[in-house]
Amino acid sequence: MKQASILLDGLPVPFDAGQTIMDAALAAGIFIPHLCHHPAFKPQGSCKLCTVKANGRYVSACTLPARDGMEVENNTPDLNDKRRTLLQMLFVEGNHFCPSCEQSGNCMLQALAYELEMLSPHFDQFYPNRPVDASHPEVLLDFNRCILCELCVRASRDVDGKSVFSLSGRGINKHLIVNAESGRLADTDFDWADKAAQVCPVGVILKKRRGFAVPIGKRRYDIEPIARQVESLAARRADDMGHGD
């Protein structure tokens, strides 16, 4: 029987039953920009960076199951313009000061901004007031950089069985919280060995006192741009170390 496939930017890409467009693309080594997607977790389609056009409709590649013969546009000026705008909104909603951020060079948000040639934030900065949580002896939480991907929420709940993290608030006031009466990470059973500590695509969950130990030139995205790291993005598993380690 003929292998089912989609046409991704005109290229036939095979898939197995139940795979999403994202799964099929990653398996074929084709990069679709994404932030909240991680192959080890159930997709939720919240960041919208992976928006593609499938049979003429805008859809999230990480949530839509592939169908035989589906025509999918991915790397087009129209879609990349929209993705760039989404990135700009993510940048201005938080406090993303790449020059002094220890995740520079290891950060998916920054890597995508380079990849999609985001040259300015474009929108007015929100400059939200988000104090860091340094209460835990091993881990620093810098909420300034949270993009609400919920990977830590999913990892802590589904893999670690701890539900340390959650989102609170609605709409523009939505924010990441720690599930403790005090709201402090030190008052949870969170541990650096948890999966939730390894999945943050930006610089929220950080190993303390590590800082800038990796020199410029040897950080993940110094070595190759994110679009050429599809294989390692696809190979991420629940027991992997996350980005940047």
Next chain:
Amino acid sequence: MEQGQGFELETASADAGTLRRVAIDPVSRVEGHGKVTLLLDDKDQVQQVRLHIVEFRGFEKFIQGRPYWEVPVMVQRLCGICPVSHHLAAAKALDQVVGASCLTASAEKLRRLMHYGQILQSHALHFFHLSSPDLLFGFASEAGRRNIVAVAAAFPEVARQGVLLRKFGQEVIRLTAGKRVHGTGAIPGGVNRALSRQERDGLLADIGQIVGWSRDAVQLVKRLHAADPALYDVFGAFRSNILSLVGAEGALDFYDGQLRVRDADGGIFVDGFDAQNYHQLIREEVKAWSYMKFPFLVALGPQQGWYKVGPLARVQNCDFISTPFAEAERREFIDYGQGKPIHAPLAYHWARMIELLHAAETIAALLPDDDLSGRDLIAGGERSREGIGVIEAPRGTLIHHYQVDEDDLVSSCNLIVSTTHNNQPMNEAIRQVARRYLNGRELTEGLLNHIEVAIRAFDPCLSCATHALGKMPLQLELQDSAGSVVGRLMTVV
């Protein structure tokens, strides 16, 4: 004159409302944003002169609450010309926080290499790019010519060497810090990268030429002095104490040492002072008209206790320079003073080029050392809650002081930067220049540039001094006694 007399022009004795105000705003060809105001009476006699630093940025405040390991990378953003100095001063302070009382040999040498690369590039930038137009063309020369492009047209070899000296220093920084500007090489307890053999060989291939050009630069500045000693020896001159770090056995040392103060006659007033206790030696006075504080020696008080820092202080404060060509030049410089300290601001340039030469020679001496390619880069020890890092930045003594709470966040920060130490000296120098050149004369752009020449001699970094970011174009405004603008001059810098 005795130190401290210059305060007489700080505040006009006459009613300021009856005086005519002239502002140089902003001061050009310096790093950052400042202005000079002059108050003149009806006979064009100068009654008040002030260098104001008018912007405020507040690094000391917003570093609070950040994790300590972020500090060396964040605070270096104070400056684009000598960020390495802030990077290293912060790292030195945080070495103490992580208990690294002694760095590994590789880390210490890599940091020194980075710092001497920084001194080389910053001194080259200051002398060739920012100050040489004044010195080569004349203080009152056509404003449109007073820039490095015109220097390149008239003196192509001088400009070329200046640019390439700076480029080499930047390359040293890139290889040790990861980037030419705002790298990440120094981390609390050591460094995050070493040099490969290939990288060292690349630098070694050029260092001979760099030392040669550095020697030429000293000769150039000496020729300028010799051509017009009446100008160079007295322009803006005033007496003051001098302060700097002095290294082991009295050597000139930019990276580490103990504080030494000499009085205006060259006598040692304080020696072997542990920089960790800087707050017992120095206090800062705040004046309502400037965001830049006025440091002074506690023992002498604000009127008598101000002092110069930077090349002129360092070269005369040390007992010797460890590298042969620079030491020979230091001796000649000291001899020029005929037993007395040289206080002339324009002699800063001469001292600065001696330091440039020393930096080049030190880099040449360091590069063959295999420790630069070592793997043992990080040290640690018992944690502490406080750290003080003191270093000699290109412009002078730089102090970083941090307190870190039990959760690893910075709870307080105090920065005393080089230009702040030189606040009163710069004010003093421009008052001397105003008395000598401006009194009773119709002000022109060229005359007012004399004021800026005096400021530039100190190589001030006004951004660092107030932790503020500035713009460069010069706008000069002339107002009558009623405050109306009667003339305006602009220069493109």
